[in-house]
Amino acid sequence: MLKVQEIRELIKLVDQSSIDEFVYENEGSKIKMKKTGSVTVSTVQPVVQAAPAAVQPAPVQAAAPQAPVVQEVKQEAPKAEQAADTENLHKITSPMVGTFYASPSPDADPYVSAGSKVSKDSIVCIVEAMKLFNEIEAEVNGEIVEVLAKNGQLVEYGQPLFLVKPE
Template identity: 55%
Template sequence: MLKIQEIREIIKLIDQSSIEKFSYEVDGAKLELKKGNGQKASTIVETAPSIQQEIPAVPVPKIEEVIALQQEKPADLAAVQIEDPNLIKITSPMVGTFYSASSPDVPAYVQKGDSVKPEAIVCIVEAMKLFNEIEAEVSGEIVEILVKDGQLVEYGQPLFLVRAN
């Protein structure tokens, strides 16, 4: 089965080329791209012989947009505050979107000043529609929350600073 990133790359390549129609089949899954009249490519994925699903083309950000987003990031608070040897960083185990609560209408898992235990859930990182609960893995007090709700996070990016007990 094709991964979403592979499909995005194929869409990008077809969109930039003069090819009007593209078909690819692997492991029973069929990918068919068609474009015409200056419109973006659309994707038809067939997972079984009788089921077809149309997926709109995924816009790929331009390199200038990615650079601009990276320049907007505030200075890394962890680098400034990590002087205290009792402060431990809770980092993101994956690339995804940070959520402080399980849904918008419930309180955040943790707030500044809260005590946590190793098995306590501190946030959710969503990656490809999978919501991954992140545990503290340390006992202590939340000193700082380094990211905002809904913010994209990178692998290894500090999310919280915890003062260990």
Template identity: 65%
Template sequence: MKIHEIRELIKLIDQTTINEFEFENNGAIVKIKKGGQTTVVTQAAAPVVQHEVMPVVSAPVATLEKPAEAVAQEVVKEDTSNLHKITSPMVGTFYASPSPDSKEYVAVGDRIKSDSIVCIVEAMKLFNEIEAEIDGEIVEVLAKNGQLVEYGQPLFLVKS
């Protein structure tokens, strides 16, 4: 953290009714206390441990069927054009289960009906149950529990 950033923090805290403030970033800790004295304490980040890198042994270029650049650019992707995407109808937080202790609504391989609830998207403290709107099988869950999702963002891939 740079000194001008610390000064800005002090100014911001001074303008509020906050009496004590603590901030940690990459191992550096900044503590600010109001009441006549301001104390700034920082700790250096842990030292970086470097490891010896072993050289990579490669086959002669003549033995490759394709140039190395072509092989590196070749990525095998599964064809998802025939899969239905269940998308988020709103901006909010994705939840895979009705509560933290409960089982997820759906998982990969589950068969679903069009009226099956697949997740919850919370927006402005309202928990909206999202229905599949298609019969099929869950192929992939694209969102993680607690993740912020955007309007129209794919949440699930379904094979109908």
């Protein structure tokens, strides 16, 4: 059976992640967590039409109020540039949901930073999940171009952590 502190950690991880439902079964015990709502961020702007001073505005029907217009702002150009830049780069991704740590301890230097040379078996970070610290290896020989995660950040399964220029 899980301890109360372990259950609290699970709740916190599920709450901070993008998953909507989590089920854990062990030795006849079952824990099921489900999120009730999701948050969508968008810009809402009411539609306002200004009438010229010489023209009388048309009467507005009270039965059909005008709904606000939802506009999502997308920045396509920077994404296209980033896609072209990252096409030839290898992404080191998180193999699990957990907390990203760039160094073996809080007072130690990070394993790698931008410009660091790595080999396939080089440890680049730690992902902590349920009090287990998992060392993540580079998987490729090359040079770290960019560190995509911040120290202490919650990371998702498959989330890119590093960009590596293969040799």
